[in-house]
Amino acid sequence: MRDKTDQIIKAAINVFIKKGFLQSTTQEIAKEADVAEVTLYRKFSTKQNLFETVIKKSLENHFKTRIFKLAEEGTDRFFEEILDERLEVISKNHQLIKMLVSESLMGNLTGDLDFPSVIYNGLKAGIQLHFEKQNIAADPGIFAHQITGILVSNVLFVKETPYYKLAKEEKQKILDHYTTSLMANL
Secondary structure, three states, X not given: OHHHHHHHHHHHHHHHHHHHHHHOOHHHHHHHHOOOHHHHHHHOOOHHHHHHHHHHHHHHHHHOOHHHHXXXXXXXXXXXXXXXXXXXXXXXXXXXXXXXXXXXXXXXXXXXHOHHHHHHHHHHHHHHHHHHHHOOOOOHHHHHHHHHHHHHHHHHOOOOOOHHHOOHHHHHHHHHHHHHHHHOOO
């Protein structure tokens, strides 16, 4: 039965990416998932519930865990690793991330689903932990704003070649540029 849930979630992601939350219907999602609409409603009581499940699953999978593992790293390496991982995820999942930003800006995602806020809050908490471990007296909010800005700009301003397809040397140039900018604020 778990397969049906996964089918529905994958189908929902595809439909939400194509049409956004408001224009998507449960009928379209059920058709895309190759399940009866009643099956969709058994698993998810409403379209909103399905949407929230999809968003939470995406955010948990991509943005919450690794930053706390990196807190022990030196500061320049810490920023570089965060940026590299996040840029990789954003470029591989560009359409999903773009839809999340769009839905957030339209007010369809609030609280723990508001994508830019989720990025910012996760970064701020991780940076604060890092600064405490490294005994750095700086405002983690400023750094979280800067990194969030970098990440959101990479969603809005699509590059000809996505980050994940760049050669290692090209990625390193980008990371060095961003890291130097961040380190200048310490």
